[in-house]
Amino acid sequence: MGTRIPVLIDIDIGMDRTGILPGAPVLELAQRIFGSDGLEFEGIMGYEGHILGVKPPEEKIRQCGEALDRLLECRDLLVGNGVSVGIVSAGGTGCYSITTAYQGITEVQAGGGIFMDAKYREQFSVDTLDFALTVLGTVTSRHPSHLVLDAGFKVMSAYHEPPRTLDRKDLTFRYLSSDCGVWEVAEGSVGSRVGDQIELIVGYSDSTMFLHRRLIGLREGVVEKVWKIVLPS
Numbered sequence: 261m262g263t264r265i266p267v268l269i270d271i272d273i274g275m276d277r278t279g280i281l282p283g284a285p286v287l288e289l290a291q292r293i294f295g296s297d298g299l300e301f302e303g304i305m306g307y308e309g310h311i312l313g314v315k316p317p318e319e320k321i322r323q324c325g326e327a328l329d330r331l332l333e334c335r336d337l338l339v340g341n342g343v344s345v346g347i348v349s350a351g352g353t354g355c356y357s358i359t360t361a362y363q364g365i366t367e368v369q370a371g372g373g374i375f376m377d378a379k380y381r382e383q384f385s386v387d388t389l390d391f392a393l394t395v396l397g398t399v400t401s402r403h404p405s406h407l408v409l410d411a412g413f414k415v416m417s418a419y420h421e422p423p424r425t426l427d428r429k430d431l432t433f434r435y436l437s438s439d440c441g442v443w444e445v446a447e448g449s450v451g452s453r454v455g456d457q458i459e460l461i462v463g464y465s466d467s468t469m470f471l472h473r474r475l476i477g478l479r480e481g482v483v484e485k486v487w488k489i490v491l492p493s
């Protein structure tokens with residue numbers, strides 16, 4: 261017997277991006293998978309990415325539930341027709357606290373939350389995860405009203421959401437150019453000297469990671485691990 265590839269059926273639960281429509285098409289596709297030699301049906305997946313930015317929280321929970329119900333109705337349809345569904349997968353960092361608490365979901369597709377970034381915090385209201393990923397910028401010049409760091413958009417993304425400092429409340433983001441970051445200095449600030457290093461929280465971790473070749477893992481200020489970042493060719 262040859263190799264059988266385990267597969268999930270991706271269902272469009274409202275995002276209008278990928279997946280087949282809920283209902284009859286899901287049952288039909290599952291039956292085709294069962295009829296194939298090389299595939300093993302494992303379950304279903306959806307992604308409620310269209311509700312991540314919904315506010316207030318009660319409305320986000322309601323819309324998330326509405327999307328997940330579409331997925332669970334598909335599970336019920338399959339089970340009702342004798343198809344056993346091992347995996348029901350949904351969610352991501354932007355809604356993980358809602359999705360993981362939802363009865364019937366067996367797996368959550370969260371990824372970027374291991375790093376966290378300003379976009380998850382500001383746009384998707386994720387306030388239960390710490391910022392693990394930072395970029396270290398070095399002060400290269402000082403002006404009366406602002407500082408210039410050597411960290412521009414070649415090393416971190418400001419496309420989805422502006423970066424911010426980890427612990428310098430006196431510095432406000434102004435803009436990034438390719439090799440520089442310009443930060444407004446608050447009046448009365450202790451200031452910084454050329455050569456000082458400032459830890460920066462990136463706007464969006466996904467569009468920052470691929471700009472780098474190595475990730476330095478620190479625990480309590482001590483380098484514990486250096487990971488090589490392998491990029492798709």
Ligand SMILES: Cc1ncc(COP(=O)(O)O)c(C=O)c1O
Pocket residue numbers: 306307309351352353354369370371372373
């Ligand atoms: C299918 C799918 N699931 C989950 C996610 C969420 O990923 P993350 O937790 O990195 O935001 C995404 C992001 O685009 C996705 O495409």
